[in-house]
Amino acid sequence: MSKEYINKKNNVIFKKGPPDVALAKAGFSIAEIIIYLAIFTMVSILVINSFITITKSFTTTHTNRDLLESGITSMERMSREIRQASSIDLAGSSLSTGILQLNSTDGASNPVVINFSKESLVLNLYQDNILSGNLLGQNIEIDNLIFRRITTTQGEAVKIEMTIHDTNSKINKSANFYNTIILRGGY
DSSP states (O other), rough: OOEEEETTTTTEEEEHHHHHHHHSSSSSSSHHHHHHHHHHHHHHHHHHHHHHHHHHHHHHHHHHHHHHHHHHHHHHHHHHHHOSSSSEOOTOOBGGEEEEEEEEOOOTSOOEEEEEEEEEEEEEEEEEEEEEEEEETTTTEEEEEEEEEOSSSEEEEEEEEEEEESSOSOOOEEEEEEEEEEOOOGO
């Protein structure tokens, strides 16, 4: 049994004796705290691993998209120019080192010289020896560019082999592109 003491000055009741059973069960035991922390730690690790996986997937997808977009765009531009060309200028071309020079015409039927050139790590387009620009996207560099001339009795074509890589990504990813285009005088 507990005895109650009343402090008349502050109107506070003090109990002296064994603690009440209700007050003894008010907190958590050390075992419960350890179990709760273990569960929280496992859930936190799962969430962090999921976040890391999602981030890596986003980076890979972004890199693949940049490579495909740049490769397809540059291949389409080269294909269009080769298809519209009347002939390959063999004197101005160095096919195995990534230089292709084409004789073509503009919309007003004026003669135009088109030149695709792998210079350092970029793919430049020249029209009448004036630089039009790099055909590759930002943070994309060219590793390999080979033009192969195909001739038949009925015309000529150009086979393109191109390898590009992304410089902005933490993953080392490259992509290969291939195409064969018949010059318009070859059909």
